[in-house]
Amino acid sequence: MxxxxxxxxxxxxxxxxxxxxxxxxxxxxxxxxxxxxxxxxxxxxxxxxxxxxxxxxxxxxxxxxxxxxxxxxxxxxxxxxxxxxxxxxxxxxxxxxxxxxxxxxxxxxxxxxxxxxxxxxxxxxxxxxxxxxxxxxxxxxxxxxxxxxxxxxxxxxxxxxxxxxxxxxxxxxxxxxxxxxxxxxCKDTPGFVANRIGTFWIQAAVTEAIDRGLSVEEADAVMSKYLGFPKTGVFGLMDLVGIDLMPHVDRSLAENLPSDDPYHALRRDLPVVARMIQEGFTGRKGKGGFYRINRGDGGKVKEAVDLTTGKYAPVRKPILDSLSAAKAAGRKHAARTLVTHPDKGGAYAWAVLSKTLGYAASLVPQIASDIAAIDRAMTLGYNWKLGPFQLLDQIGAVPFVERLKAEKMTVPALLETAAGKEGFYREHDGALQQLLPDGVYQNLERPPGVVLLEDVKRRTERMAGNASASLWDVGDGVVCLEVHTKLNTIDQDVFAIIAKALEIVPKNHRALVIYNEASHFSAGANLGLALFAANTALWPMIEDLVVQGQKLYRKLKYAPFPVVAAPSGLALGGGCEICLAADAIEAHAETYMGLVEVGVGVIPGWGGCTELLARLAADRRRPKGPMPPVVEAFETIGTAKVAKSAFEARELGFLRDTDGITFNRDRLLAAAKARALVLAEGYRAPDPAELSLPGPNGMASLDFAVHDLALKGLVTPHDRTVVNELIGVLIGGPEADHTTPTPEARILDLEREAFMRLVRNEATLARMEHMLTTGKPLRN
CATH class of the missing domain: 3.40.50.720 (NAD(P)-binding Rossmann-like Domain)
Structure with missing residues (x-):
């Protein structure tokens, strides 16, 4: 049924x-x-x-x-x-x-x-x-x-x-x-999987922090990114979910767990936590929690509670040698470096992980049939980057067990088994395998219909690539373009691999999918590179970057093969524009798409204005005529609107009705590949767009809208400069007239010229620098 x-x-x-x-x-x-x-x-x-x-x-x-x-x-x-x-x-x-x-x-x-x-x-x-x-x-x-x-x-x-x-x-x-x-x-056991282990971890982290005299800030810095835990740390996480929820979960587990379960040894009354709950400091939903914002004296100061006295004081950045060492060690070695460091941060990390990871190992197959299910539960339910057994592999099962024995701690049988093998996971004949409790390795099977790029990488060599991007053969004649820079920003090395794809795919492949398995599809152009070039007056370099982007994105659009973009997470600026250049988009439901360039003082320069205008004009659901698409594009680009889901992206015009939306992130590549193969049957590249744009006749109404916002104090002086350039592009330039179609090549020229004028502006450079430094837009 x-x-x-x-x-x-x-x-x-x-x-x-x-x-x-x-x-x-x-x-x-x-x-x-x-x-x-x-x-x-x-x-x-x-x-x-x-x-x-x-x-x-x-x-x-x-x-x-x-x-x-x-x-x-x-x-x-x-x-x-x-x-x-x-x-x-x-x-x-x-x-x-x-x-x-x-x-x-x-x-x-x-x-x-x-x-x-x-x-x-x-x-x-x-x-x-x-x-x-x-x-x-x-x-x-x-x-x-x-x-x-x-x-x-x-x-x-x-x-x-x-x-x-x-x-x-x-x-x-x-x-x-x-x-x-x-x-x-899960098995029918108390707390099932995620809460059984997650609550144990929280209890261990809180009690060890109190016993060892760590501050809230120090504990959260240790129980954070270097161990693959959420950046909130443990106390910040409790603030997020609600401190008052924890006693209920704790009490339920205590009532239902066997009397010999190690969880009972962790439990204790925590007077400072009880007092916080009683006084309404239940976390973000209350008056604050382990952290709060003090708005006294007309300002805002972030404060943290003292775990001994219960009093608040301004947050201080932790200074621990163990954190510096973990950072220097790099992502793959950070956890091992942290737990073996002799300072109090390292000792705290070991005290918590020795208990938590040992506890997780003791629960297989009691709470779930295999280690992969437990790792999946912790990564998806508690936002851990690594599940407990993946984390154990990073630390090393052998040194972990040796230290447990040296400290006369219990060593679960599964940990002993892993120490005598190759760890909890291994790669074998191009497949990822997991260790079963009986000591046998078993291939990790994906659900039917799931295709992951990480699996493709295990069994094949990349077709081409550099430090910024790679091409992979994902089967059935489909090539995948993967960007893998920081935040998947787009630079000249990415352009080189796009050019390579345009060369490779037509020879003996059928389609191209643009996809990656990072948290975000792309945060846009490499802003640091652009700022460096601007600060050193390398204007030809910047213009070449704009021209390259326009040409390559146009080549993708008019390639003799279909291109499908498969975004998930952020798809901003140039990341949004590469999606708009594709024949089709298969978006993860949690895709946050937008042309946000005005926030750094420029306008879209790689075809974003052109493509959004064309999509809005072609949408049968929207009003017709030369002005409606211009007005809507102006509102979307000029206010840097970001769709908060793929459905909102469709409402804003970034996605067409014919584009797809996939709910399960693990099924996105398979869905995009299937869409590309359908398009490949009898494929013919689209004809270049010609748009009916109002020219100078449309400027007055847009100017009036900006003036009205300025009177309300919503437009800064540089905002006005930027949107004036945007208006000039969207109306088709001074010579445009709605009776004569404007070719998309002309709008691209206008984009490039406006971008270059803005990037020379000192106010734009200030915005770029502020964004790189703070991650927030400058309102100048």
């Missing part, structure tokens, strides 16, 4: 967020909650949750239109509507009797074969199903989402002994393909 309509019961933070993500995927959702006492509007709880989500940032919805797919109701009046739902998700309070009472009501109204699941994070499935009818037990699972459901990819699924295999497989496939989730199948 296909899942087409879903009900979510419980409109709290998690339930509402789950409903939003399902609506994002295009399904109709029924959201139910309690009826408040004496309420005139009996569905006010669910309706209020829906209204609140429309105002939240980061937004639970990928577009405003998704919210219209959710219907609000209440548990007393609307349970009969469950008979139209294929999947019913319970997300109510974590009390067994409340959940079981609700299941009795659900069972009276649901249709036969519909799936029922609980979003519980603490209650075992066996207890939830105790005494429940056989029909419900066959259709029941646990589906544990992580908050916020739109952005956190992990979904833990637990089946019971009576759960139908078909029900489990159907839900796994739906969550993977439609919701974009990384599904981890």
């Amino acid at each position: 296909a899942i087409e309509r879903v009900a979510v019961i419980g409109a709290g933070v998690m339930g509402a967020g789950i409903a939003a993500q399902i609506a994002n995927a295009g399904l109709e959702v029924l959201l139910l909650d309690l009826v408040p006492e004496d309420a005139e509007n009996r569905s006010i709880v669910a309706e209020s949750a829906l209204a609140k989500m429309l105002k939240e940032d980061p937004a639970p919805f990928m577009s405003k239109g998704a919210a219209r797919r959710i219907q609000a109701g209440n548990i007393e009046d609307d349970l009969a509507r469950l008979d139209a739902c294929d999947w019913i998700i319970e997300a109510v309070i974590e009390r067994l009797e409340v959940k079981q009472d609700l299941y009795t009501k659900i069972e009276k109204h649901r249709k036969p074969g519909s799936l029922v699941s609980s979003n519980t994070s603490t209650l075992p499935l066996a207890r939830l199903m105790d005494g429940q009818p056989e029909g419900l037990r066959r259709d029941f699972l646990i589906t544990h989402f992580f908050n916020p459901p739109r952005y956190m990819r992990l979904l833990e699924i637990v089946s019971g002994p009576d759960t139908r295999d078909e029900a489990t497989q159907e839900l796994m496939d739906f969550a993977d393909r439609r919701l974009g989730k990384g599904v981890v199948v």
